[in-house]
Structure formats: C-alpha cells, structure tokens
Amino acid sequence: MDILSILDIIGTFVFAISGALAAAEKRLDFFGTAFIGFITAVGGGTIRDVVLGSYPLGWVQNIIYLDAIGLGILCAMLFRKYIISLKRTFAVFDTIGIGVFTVLGLQKALLLGVHPTIAVLMGMVSAVFGGVIRDTLVNEVPLIFHKEIYAMACLSGGILFMILQYFGVAEPYTTISGVSLVIVIRVIAIRYGLQMQVWRYEEEK
Amino acid sequence: MDILSILDIIGTFVFAISGALAAAEKRLDFFGTAFIGFITAVGGGTIRDVVLGSYPLGWVQNIIYLDAIGLGILCAMLFRKYIISLKRTFAVFDTIGIGVFTVLGLQKALLLGVHPTIAVLMGMVSAVFGGVIRDTLVNEVPLIFHKEIYAMACLSGGILFMILQYFGVAEPYTTISGVSLVIVIRVIAIRYGLQMQVWRYEEEK
Amino acid sequence: MDILSILDIIGTFVFAISGALAAAEKRLDFFGTAFIGFITAVGGGTIRDVVLGSYPLGWVQNIIYLDAIGLGILCAMLFRKYIISLKRTFAVFDTIGIGVFTVLGLQKALLLGVHPTIAVLMGMVSAVFGGVIRDTLVNEVPLIFHKEIYAMACLSGGILFMILQYFGVAEPYTTISGVSLVIVIRVIAIRYGLQMQVWRYEEEK
Numbered sequence: 001m002d003i004l005s006i007l008d009i010i011g012t013f014v015f016a017i018s019g020a021l022a023a024a025e026k027r028l029d030f031f032g033t034a035f036i037g038f039i040t041a042v043g044g045g046t047i048r049d050v051v052l053g054s055y056p057l058g059w060v061q062n063i064i065y066l067d068a069i070g071l072g073i074l075c076a077m078l079f080r081k082y083i084i085s086l087k088r089t090f091a092v093f094d095t096i097g098i099g100v101f102t103v104l105g106l107q108k109a110l111l112l113g114v115h116p117t118i119a120v121l122m123g124m125v126s127a128v129f130g131g132v133i134r135d136t137l138v139n140e141v142p143l144i145f146h147k148e149i150y151a152m153a154c155l156s157g158g159i160l161f162m163i164l165q166y167f168g169v170a171e172p173y174t175t176i177s178g179v180s181l182v183i184v185i186r187v188i189a190i191r192y193g194l195q196m197q198v199w200r201y202e203e204e205k
Numbered sequence: 206m207d208i209l210s211i212l213d214i215i216g217t218f219v220f221a222i223s224g225a226l227a228a229a230e231k232r233l234d235f236f237g238t239a240f241i242g243f244i245t246a247v248g249g250g251t252i253r254d255v256v257l258g259s260y261p262l263g264w265v266q267n268i269i270y271l272d273a274i275g276l277g278i279l280c281a282m283l284f285r286k287y288i289i290s291l292k293r294t295f296a297v298f299d300t301i302g303i304g305v306f307t308v309l310g311l312q313k314a315l316l317l318g319v320h321p322t323i324a325v326l327m328g329m330v331s332a333v334f335g336g337v338i339r340d341t342l343v344n345e346v347p348l349i350f351h352k353e354i355y356a357m358a359c360l361s362g363g364i365l366f367m368i369l370q371y372f373g374v375a376e377p378y379t380t381i382s383g384v385s386l387v388i389v390i391r392v393i394a395i396r397y398g399l400q401m402q403v404w405r406y407e408e409e410k
Numbered sequence: 411m412d413i414l415s416i417l418d419i420i421g422t423f424v425f426a427i428s429g430a431l432a433a434a435e436k437r438l439d440f441f442g443t444a445f446i447g448f449i450t451a452v453g454g455g456t457i458r459d460v461v462l463g464s465y466p467l468g469w470v471q472n473i474i475y476l477d478a479i480g481l482g483i484l485c486a487m488l489f490r491k492y493i494i495s496l497k498r499t500f501a502v503f504d505t506i507g508i509g510v511f512t513v514l515g516l517q518k519a520l521l522l523g524v525h526p527t528i529a530v531l532m533g534m535v536s537a538v539f540g541g542v543i544r545d546t547l548v549n550e551v552p553l554i555f556h557k558e559i560y561a562m563a564c565l566s567g568g569i570l571f572m573i574l575q576y577f578g579v580a581e582p583y584t585t586i587s588g589v590s591l592v593i594v595i596r597v598i599a600i601r602y603g604l605q606m607q608v609w610r611y612e613e614e615k
Contacts, residue, residue, distance in 0.1 A: 023350075031357055032350025046256065051456065053465030055258030056319075063320045114466075115473045132547070137337070139346045141549045145433075145442025152441055228555070236562060237555025251461065260463030261524075268525045342542070344551045 004175065008104055009068050011097030012059075016041040016072030017083065018094055019134050024080060026138045036134055037073040041065075043130035048105050048122045052112050091190060095150075099182035101127040102154040103161060103175050120158035127154045127182075149189040150182075157182035209380065213309055214273050216302030217264075221246040221277030222288065223299055224339050229285060231343045241339055242278040246270075248335035253310050253327050257317050296395060300355075304387035306332040307359040308366060308380050325363035332359045332387075354394040355387075362387035414585065418514055419478050421507030422469075426451040426482030427493065428504055429544050434490060436548045446544055447483040451475075453540035458515050458532050462522050501600060505560075509592035511537040512564040513571060513585050530568035537564045537592075559599040560592075567592035 019040025023033040042059045049057050059065035076083065083090055105126025109119035128144055128151050135142040144151050161178030169177075224245025228238040247264045254262050264270035281288065288295055310331025314324040333349055333356050340347040349356050366383035374382075429450025433443040452469045459467050469475035486493065493500055515536025519529040538554055538561050545552040554561050571588035579587075 026346065028346075028350045032347075035350065035356070050255055050460055051467060051470065053467075057256060057258075060256065060319055060323055063322060066320075066322055066326075114470055115476075117473060117476055118470055121476075136547060136549075137341060137347060137350070139341075139344065139549065141436065141438075142442075142547060145438045145445065145547070151445070231551065233551075233555045237552075240555065240561070255460055262461060262463075265461065265524055265528055268527060271525075271527055271531075342546060342552060342555070344546075344549065 004100065004104060007096065007100040009064060010093070011100045012041045012065050013068040013072040014090075014093045014097045015130055016069040017076045017090075019130070020073045020076035021080065021083065022134055023138065024076070028138070030077070033077065034073045036137060037076060038069055039137065040130040040134040041069045041072065043133040044101060044126040044128060045105065045130075047129045047133075048109070048126045051125070052109060052114065052122065054108065054112055092187075095183050095186045095190075096179075098127045098150060098154065098186065099157060099179035102157050102182050103178045106158050106161060106178070107175075116162050120155060120162060123158040123161075124151055124154040150186050153182045153185035153189065156185055209305065209309060212301065212305040214269060215298070216305045217246045217270050218273040218277040219295075219298045219302045220335055221274040222281045222295070224335070225278045225281035226285065226288065227339055228343065229281070233343070235282070238282065239278050241342060242281065243274055244342065245335040245339040246274045246277065248338040249306060249331040249333060250310065250335075252334045252338075253314070253331045256330070257314060257319065257327065259313065259317055297392075300388050300391045300395075301384075303332045303355060303359065303391065304362060304384035307362050307387050308383040311363050311366060311383070312380075321367050325360060325367060328363040328366075329356055329359040355391050358387045358390035358394065361390055414510065414514060417506065417510040419474060420503070421510045422451045422475050423478040423482040424500075424503045424507045425540055426479040427486045427500070429540070430483045430486035431490065431493065432544055433548065434486070438548070440487070443487065444483045446547060447486060448479050449547065450540040450544040451479045451482065453543040454511060454536040454538060455515065455540075457539045457543075458519070458536045461535070462519060462524065462532065464518065464522055502597075505593050505596045505600075506589075508537045508560055508564065508596065509567060509589035512567050512592050513588040516568050516571060516588070517585075526572050530565060530572060533568040533571075534561055534564040560596050563592045563595035563599065566595055 016037040020033050020037035022040070023036035026032075028036065042057075042065070045059070046057055049055070059069075102123040104123075106119050106123030108126075109122035110116070114122070131144060132142040157178040157180075160181045161174050164174045164177055221242040225238050225242035227245070228241035231237075233241065247262075247270070250264070251262055254260070264274075307328040309328075311324050311328030313331075314327035315321070319327070336349060337347040362383040362385075365386045366379050369379045369382055426447040430443050430447035432450070433446035436442075438446065452467075452475070455469070456467055459465070469479075512533040514533075516529045516533030518536075519532035520526070524532070541554060542552040567588045567590075570591045571584050574584045574587055
C-alpha cells in the first residue's frame, strides 16, 4: 500500500472524529453521533464519485474505510475531552486530511478524463463536502460558507498541482506540492485568524 | 408478485403518508406536502441505489411505486384527522414498512456483492434516509439523531439476518426473523418511551 | 448548436446569478456565494441525471456550462445593485430558464425510456431542485414548498408537452408549447401574486 492510500485512510479516520465531535456539541444521541461521523468521513468522496459516475465507491469496495470510521467514532466518544485539549494537534491532522483528500480527489477525476477545471473542483468537493453535509444535517449554515478559508486552500492546492503537471513536473513532486500548499494556507489562516471577506450587504444599502 | 414486493409497495404508501403528514405540520402548501411525501417514500432506497450504483432505480422502472405514493399523499390530504386519530394503528404499519425496507435493502446490497457490514448499513439507510431528508428539507435536525430509537432497530434486524444466514438458516426464515426483530424492538421502544441516550456534553464540562 | 442548447446555457447562467444573489442576502463570504451560485445552476440537472443513471453529467462533460456559471457569479458580484434594480427583467430571464430546463429535462428522461409520468416529474426536478438545494444549504425551508407556484407551472408545462406529443403534434411545436405554458403561468402568478394554498393546519384543530 502506498503512502497516499495510508494518508487517505488516516484522513478518513480524522474526518470521522471531527464529525462525531461536531455532533456531540449538538447533543445528538449515540446513533446520531456515529451517523454524522460516518457522513463527514465519506460524504465528500461519495458526492465526487456519484457526480463522476465512478463505481464502486471506495468505502463500499474496501471495508478498511469503514473500520477507520468506526475506530474514529469510538475514539471521539471515549477520548473527547483529551482530543479537544489537543486542539492544535488535531487541527494539524485534520489539515493533512484535507490536503490529501484534495489531491487524491483531483487525481481520481483526472483519471476519468474530465477537464482540468472540473478536476480541481472535484478535488475541493472531496475535501469539503463531507463537512457541508454534516453542517446541513445538524441544521447549521455550512461553516465553509461564512467562516472558514479552507475551500480556497483546496482550490489553490489543486491549481498548483495542475500548473506543475502542465509544466512537466513529475510525481511525487506535484502531489507533495499540492498537498503542502493546502496545508500551508490552512495553517497560516488558522494561525492568523484569517477569514474570507463577507460580501457587505447591509452596509451597501 | 411475492409477499415482500407487496409489503414493499405498502411500505412506500405508508412512508408517503407519514411524509405528507410531517409536511402538513410545517404548514407547507399542497405542492410542498406532495414533494415531501414523495421524498420520504423514495429517499432511502434512492440513496442506497445511488451509493451502490444500482440502476435503474426501482421507482423509476416500475410506475406502481409512484401510484402508491400518489395514493398515500391523497389519503394524507383527505383523511389527515382520521389517520392521526388512528395514531397507534398507523405506527404499526409504519413499523412494518421500516422492517421490510431494512431487510429488502440489505438483500439488494448483498446481491450486488458488497461486504456484509456494508449490506447491514445499506439496509438501515434504505429504512431511515427518507426520513432524514424529510427532516432536513423542513429545516429540522433529523428526528432519528436525537429522539428515535429506530435506526438501532434496523441495525439489529439486519445483524440478526446476517447471523442467521451465516449459520445456514434458509429463506424465508432469515427474512421473517430480521423483519420481526425490527418490529419488536420498535414496538417495545414506542410502548415504553425508550430513547437513545444523549451524549451528555454540557454536564461534563 | 441549436436554439435549445443556447437557451440551456443562458438558463444555467441566469440560475448562477440568482443563486449568488440569494447567498449574498445571507451574508455568505465570496466562496460561499460562488458555491451556492454553482449548486443552484447545476443542482437540478445533476439530481435528474443521477436518479436516471445518465452519465456523464452535462456540466462535467462540457466545460461551457462552468464558464457560464463563472460568468454568472461574477456578474452577480459586480452588478448586484443593477441586477436587483432590473428585478422584473431578471425575473423574465429566470422564468425562461425554468421553462427551458423543464422541457429539456423531460426530453432527456424520455430518451432514456422512462414512463411519461416519471419524465414529467424529472422535468420539474431539473427546473426546481437547484433552488431546493440552495435554500436547504442556507438553512431555509425551500421557497417552493410554501410560497412559489412555479413547481406547478413546471408540471403543467410538462403535462402539456406529453399530451401534445401523444396526439401526434411534432417538434418544435411541443417544445415551444411546453416552455410557453411554464412561462405564462409563472408570469401570471408573479403579476397577480398568486400562491399555492397552505394546508390549514392550525385552524382545523
């Protein structure tokens, strides 16, 4: 198993944890918590594959993803306080997950022969749509629509990947660069509290 | 037509009624009511089939499902008061629908060659996802995430089915046992007001 | 490129604008605005094609749709005030988009060999589901469920199309009639402030 597959499974595990923690804050029951953890982990990749018509889905075909999700949910339930106290460490893993999902999603789309712009979009969808579904199900306006900068980080990483590939840069350098840019932008954004600008609507009137 | 297909159609009919009644409580217009009734009836099976890449969808291929849904929505609109006064009777039919959807969904997934754990999950998805979409569309946190025990009933019925099949029990005994367990757990839960435990978040702090 | 394809692209462009404007009212950031514009434009056709298992999706295959969406979002961001001041003109284009999406969606479904009732339903889904997803993501009960009459306009246009085709009327008269009926009903509804009747729930008690 190559390094990207391992990171993909770790990313799935981390996403399941972050979904379950979000559910806990909404006071859902055990089932709701597990369900949201599951959806957060597989949502992005599922939307990507369904949109591209790429079957079978990864988590349906390979049971290891379900194991990683189950383990993540269990960890979230048992060690919630501990994980929250390690907020910074957890954010690092979450960010690695986002970077890996972005580039893996983009590569999968490219293999299916779509236009590079669609591929960059699908990379971003893979990384953020699990969180969009999570927030919608717990009845929140998705975080990435008004607070988080990470969708832009995903798009930037994807675009860098495509540019490098266009200029003939070989693997694994394209992948490493794309993933790294996602991580760097996200870390800087968290560090300095950067947010996307809100479209000033009230003030304009 | 075998007994399970007939129960499947009755389940679709009952789900359309329960969806339309939920929409009525939210004061949606006639169209919104019909739409929610429709989504509640086909949502779970649609998500299952789309995730598994199993085409064509049952309700797209066989118009009888649409007839059952239309009839269900009409009944909900015409006889709402009467149906609500028969709450207990209606809950029995609803529970039968859930049990049947669980085992039919599981069997369909198994036929497509997925891992037993995925199949159990897909059985549960078939039975509960229509309600999840219904609640999300009318802007509620889905009922099954914080109040209802029936997702657990579906998982239990699915697991029993798989265990019996593993030990060589033949049809129709596996199906009858699986459906029955879903119904029994659900009836007991309703009868004694059982709920899943909420993850105590505030108190822990 | 035929006239319907051109109208389809214009419809996509207009839907992206209306989605982006809706997002702006919710004070989403630039990314959220673009995302909602995109989803509003492609949501209906995507749900239709995924339900029918018709791959590849139009906007995945032909990059011109993405160009139209990008342009629409840009226009919404740059000329928001101007577009809002032209409310009536914009509503006309929006209505043309809805009419075209309805008949194109219906025709695509018919080509895939589904039952006429399913085809009429799919035409309506193509036209309205982008808006349903848009409203759900920004945490509103979808507009068409409680305020807007246009789902009924779509169904009426679709049914007229099927009736004319049944009686042997040839293209392009079926298409023109179907699209026109959608537009006429919608324009009358806007002009006279018609709404679907709400199911009077409280009052009945």
